[in-house]
Amino acid sequence: MIRNLFLLLAIVSLSPIAEAQSYRVFFTDKGSSEHLLEHPELLLSEAALLRRSMQGIAIDHSDLPVAPEYLKQIQRMGGELKAHSRWLNYAFVEGLSAQDLEALPFVKRLEYPKKHQSYLAGTQAQFDYGLGTTQVELLNGDALHQAGYTGRGVTIAVIDAGFTGALQAAVLDSLRQSGRLMGSWSFINGDTNVYSGQGGHGASVLSVMAALDTGVFVGTAPHANYWLLTSENVSSETPVEMDHWLMAAEFADSVGAHVINTSLGYTTFDDTTDNFDYSDMDGNTTVVTRAADWAASKGIVVVASAGNEGAGSWQRIGAPADGDSVLAVGATDGMGNYANFSSRGPSYDWRVKPDVSAMGAGTTLINIVGQVSSGFGTSFSSPCIAGMAACLVQAKPNVHGEEIAWKIRRSGHLFSTPNNTLGYGIPDFEFALNIGLEEDPMALKAEVYPNPVNDKVYIQGDFNRGQKIQIAIYNQAGQQLMAVERNWQNQLEMLDLAQLSPGIYFLNIHSDSMSHQLKLVKK
Structure with missing residues (x-):
């Protein structure tokens, strides 16, 4: 039995969104919650504790809830609590002045939302995938399923957004009847009803992974367990939705989720003064990106849609796809060709984005009335990858989630020559399954020094x-100024950068075993 699962939700009633001045109020400490470090079973479910234990991830202060006495004092002062985060230790507050909040002894700093920143082995399975055949086989996912890895126990x-249609869909009968639908929660309304009022986008996304109707439609993780969480x-379209996403991610961690799929992205809002710039897509700025990276640090594989802006004026990925620990997924057609609506990379700090790609043009899914249909968007390529990631987690339960993500990138068909449309390419999940310890990403490193550099820079790497x-x-x-190809001979390699002007x-x-990117400052 999960104890104190809604520890903070029971303390705080999240009210409907209203127009008011709002702040993210960051606290100095966790107050009376500190003692709970001695009782981790009151913080996380058995499944979450098991995942942490198997991956060697310690329980720390970020797992403690926000101090309830701090939240109650803010409420007594007339503040409305819209959202909160144990990972980042803050509350989203409306109705109080900055002066009132800053005067509280337990408040560390305020952040203005308009600024967006302050600084399990199974048995063999052979499926007739029906209409889902192409999207599974494009990833060589059927090979994992045939080896017995179908997401069971993950x-x-x-x-x-909403999951309208999920209760009616025949292809989800197995999910509902086998007890693998673990539960639901709406972080918008503060209740378990995710099936009406917010549309059927979530149900379509769910079906890409969870469908199990042999000969009709089988998804990428047909035997996995699922939590349905509504944050959109x-x-x-307001900034607080990102805070609700963070709450959902924290909830997912607390119930022992191994994988998060989010087919949501944030670039523009109803109030245009809230809109992001491309410079915000740097992996560190938006609260939803920071949340996704925190989730990954807890051992969860975080998979996000890259966005559908490739043919529009924005063109780039959105948040949280820009996170450095997030598997951002672009879209292809059934032949593996780039779908021109799919958002492009790189991130603003010039990392490869999207990370990988999967079928997002003509993807088989269920519609809002639960019938099998098809759709277009990275919303549907993302769960193709997330479901297969769950199968990989089943095969390698002791492997940290970030290494699972690395294996998926490494198996991409463009790993040695990534680009800004498909990233590292289309993963081969049989290849990802068989990547051995000799290609352990934790052991593969590349460094440059000195940095900043005058003229000559030296590269040190673990190459053969x-x-x-x-x-x-x-x-x-994004302009390429220099390109060289070498057969590695020494522990150090030297590059002469005298021809480059000062700058970043x-x-x-x-190489065939790694891909690494480094920021370099030329003096």
Whole structure:
């Protein structure tokens, strides 16, 4: 039995969104919650504690709830609590002045939302995938299923809009009847009803993973467990939705989720003064991106849609797809060709984005009335990857979630030559399953020094003698200024950068065993 699962939800009643001055109020400490470190069973479910234990992840202060006495004092002063985060230790507050909040002894700082920143082995399975055949086989996912890895025993949290249609869909009968639908929660309304009022986008996304109707439609993780979490209010687009996403991610961690799929992205809002700039897509700025990276640090594989802006004026990925620990998924058609609506990379700080790609043009799914249909968007390529990630987690339960994500990137068909449309390419999940310890990403490193550099920079890397490596230098506009290919001979390799003007550059190193990107400052 999960104890104190709604520890903070029971203390705080989240009210409907209203127009008012709002702040993220960051606290100095966790107050009376500190003693709970001695009782982790009161913080996380048995499943969550098991995942942490198997991956060697310690319980720490970020797992403690926000101090209830701090929240009650803010409420007594007339503040409305819209959201809160144990990971980042803050509350989203409306109705109080900055002066009132800053005067509280337990308040560390305020953040203005308009600024967005302050600084399990199974048995063999052979499926007739029906209409889902192409999207599974494009990833070589059927090979994992045939090896017995179908997501059994693995929990996926789906953070999305509404799930209308999920209760009616025949292809989800197995999910409902087998007890693998673990529960639901709306972080918009503060109740378990995710099936009406917010549309059926979440149900469509869920079906790409969870469908199990042999000969009709089988998804990428047909035997996984699922939590259905609603954070997206379809009637508006406001910054607090990102805070609700963070709450959903924290909830997913607390119930032991191994994978999060989120087919949501944030770039523009109803109030245009809230809109992000491309410079905000740097992996560190938006609260939803920071939340996604926190989730990944807890051992959860976080999979996010890259966005559908490829043919529009924005063109780039959105948040949280820009996170450095997030698997951002672009879209292809059934032949593996880039779908032109799919948002492009790189991130603003010039990391490869999207990370990988999957079928998002003509993807089989269920519609709002639960019938099998098809759809277009990275919303549907993302769960293709998330479901297969769950199968990989089942096969490698002791592997940290971030290494699972690395294996997926490493198996991409463009790993050695990534681009801004497909990223590292289309993963081969049989290849990802068989990547051995000799390609442990934790053991593969590349460094440059000195940095900042005058003229000569030295590269140190864990490459084998004679191994072919490609080195490229880009400016901040994404223009390639230098490209060399070498057979690695020494522990150190030297590059002469005398011809470059002072400024910030990005050095990309690729080999058949790793891909690494570094920021370089030229004096």
